[in-house]
Amino acid sequence: KQEVTQIPAALSVPEGENLVLNCSFTDSAIYNLQWFRQDPGKGLTSLLLIQSSQREQTSGRLNASLDKSSGRSTLYIAASQPGDSATYLCAPASGSARQLTFGSGTQLTVLP
């Protein structure tokens, strides 16, 4: 059974800092991995989808990396802004159904 851990559980940084969010998973046989953000009381917004054959995926100030063999992914956020404050969730897709398994997320606060 896939298990996903996200560290840290919470992070507070001043505006402008670059930061890294970590995600680890126990079953390395994944098809892809998605990073989401969730604002309070809202649904999940897909940020990046990284295929198992890829090492990196970039969108604007966001860069996700994937090391499938070691069961790790990182989300790098450059030049953080207060609007980046949210909970960030990673979810690898595994099994014959390519089911997403979610971590508990990292709650990010960017201070102005």
Added chain:
Amino acid sequence: EAGVVQSPRYKIIEKKQPVAFWCNPISGHNTLYWYLQNLGQGPELLIRYENEEAVDDSQLPKDRFSAERLKGVDSTLKIQPAELGDSAVYLCASSHRGRNEQFFGPGTRLTVL
């Protein structure tokens, strides 16, 4: 392109009452998912549909939960009777076959008193 639509956004009911949630996926997305999210946790899959067929409902508590996806588009998730422990956010997501990138709706926050 419209996103995944869910209604209602909030629902408060007393225990033992029935409740239903509705989801309209992104147009053209044949796969639809219902998730349960407890406070401080990531979503957990309840059921997955491929078109109108429920292909994975192993996590759905079938004694009180039911779901349907008539005509392979909209879906309804029902709880009858609701229990206090059912208080959570119920999320619907959809994806296009082959891409496996899931897009989520805003969710329905259920409070059972």
